[in-house]
Amino acid sequence: KQEVTQIPAALSVPEGENLVLNCSFTDSAIYNLQWFRQDPGKGLTSLLLIQSSQREQTSGRLNASLDKSSGRSTLYIAASQPGDSATYLCAVRRNYGQNFVFGPGTRLSVLP
Amino acid sequence: DTEVTQTPKHLVMGMTNKKSLKCEQHMGHRAMYWYKQKAKKPPELMFVYSYEKLSINESVPSRFSPECPNSSLLNLHLHALQPEDSALYLCASSQEQGARIDEQFFGPGTRLTVL
Numbered sequence: 634k635q636e637v638t639q640i641p642a643a644l645s646v647p648e649g650e651n652l653v654l655n656c657s658f659t660d661s662a663i664y665n666l667q668w669f670r671q672d673p674g675k676g677l678t679s680l681l682l683i684q685s686s687q688r689e690q691t692s693g694r695l696n697a698s699l700d701k702s703s704g705r706s707t708l709y710i711a712a713s714q715p716g717d718s719a720t721y722l723c724a725v726r727r728n729y730g731q732n733f734v735f736g737p738g739t740r741l742s743v744l745p
Numbered sequence: 746d747t748e749v750t751q752t753p754k755h756l757v758m759g760m761t762n763k764k765s766l767k768c769e770q771h772m773g774h775r776a777m778y779w780y781k782q783k784a785k786k787p788p789e790l791m792f793v794y795s796y797e798k799l800s801i802n803e804s805v806p807s808r809f810s811p812e813c814p815n816s817s818l819l820n821l822h823l824h825a826l827q828p829e830d831s832a833l834y835l836c837a838s839s840q841e842q843g844a845r846i847d848e849q850f851f852g853p854g855t856r857l858t859v860l
Contacts, residue, residue: 675853676749676789676835683849711761722787724849732778732801733849735787 637725637736643727644715645742649733654708654739661701664726667733668697668708675720680708681733713743748772749852751836757858760852762824766855768819768836777819778849779811794819795841826859833857856858 636659646652656666665684669677674696681690681697683706696709706723720740724733749753749770758764768777776795780788793801794813810822819836833854840847 665848669851674833674856676751677851679838679848679850732790732793732803735789737787 635727635734637734639736639739641739643740647744648715650713651711654721656706656736658704658725666699667705667724668735670723672719675724713722715745717743750837750849751787751852751855753855755856759860764827766821766834767815768852770838771817772840774840776838776839776841782833782835820827828859831857831859
């Protein structure tokens, strides 16, 4: 059974810092991995999707990497801003499966 | 248009009521999903529809009944719910072409409170 964990559970940083969020999964037979952000009481916003054949994806100040063999993905946020404050979730889709398994999330606070 | 819409935004119902949640997308996606999310927890998959057919039911109690009338609409019918069913209900969709499944797009959710 696929299990997904995220470290740290919560993170508080001053504005302008570069930061790394970690996502680990137990079964390397994945189809893709997706990073989301969620503001309190809201839906999920897709940030980046990495296919299993890819090593990284970039969008603006965000960069996500994937190492299937070690069961890890990282989300790098450059020059953090208070507007980045949210919960960040990673979700792993198994091969040819239709269901994602979500990690518990990292709650990020960026202080002005 | 990468939007998934959900109605209503908020719903309060008694344990004897019957209500429905609605979800709509116009991205041409052929897979649609219902998730349940409790406070400070990740979303939990409930149902998946693929080409309007139910493909995954994650052992959800029968008081939740999904329906996919067409490729753009997804409903969740609620009946005789319990207070512990109070949660944020999220709808999502994704493109699906054979074995290729792309990223999921989520709606804003319906906040359900069962009294």
